[in-house]
Amino acid sequence: MDLDIELFRYSRSIYGGDETIIGANWDLLGFFVAASMTFIVLHIICKIVFSKRIAGSH
Numbered sequence: 245m246d247l248d249i250e251l252f253r254y255s256r257s258i259y260g261g262d263e264t265i266i267g268a269n270w271d272l273l274g275f276f277v278a279a280s281m282t283f284i285v286l287h288i289i290c291k292i293v294f295s296k297r298i299a300g301s302h
Contacts, residue, residue, distance in 0.1 A: 251268065
């Protein structure tokens, strides 16, 4: 399985031969969307659970 995934695309500058970032790799977009949604859902669940514990302790 080849996991050679680059986060950014590079090109050589015509002026100095240095590498220049020309864009981002869109192949990982699904991963970042899924990770963000998971974090949001877990945050909501934690807020609900901990707010019930705090409200019930008074």
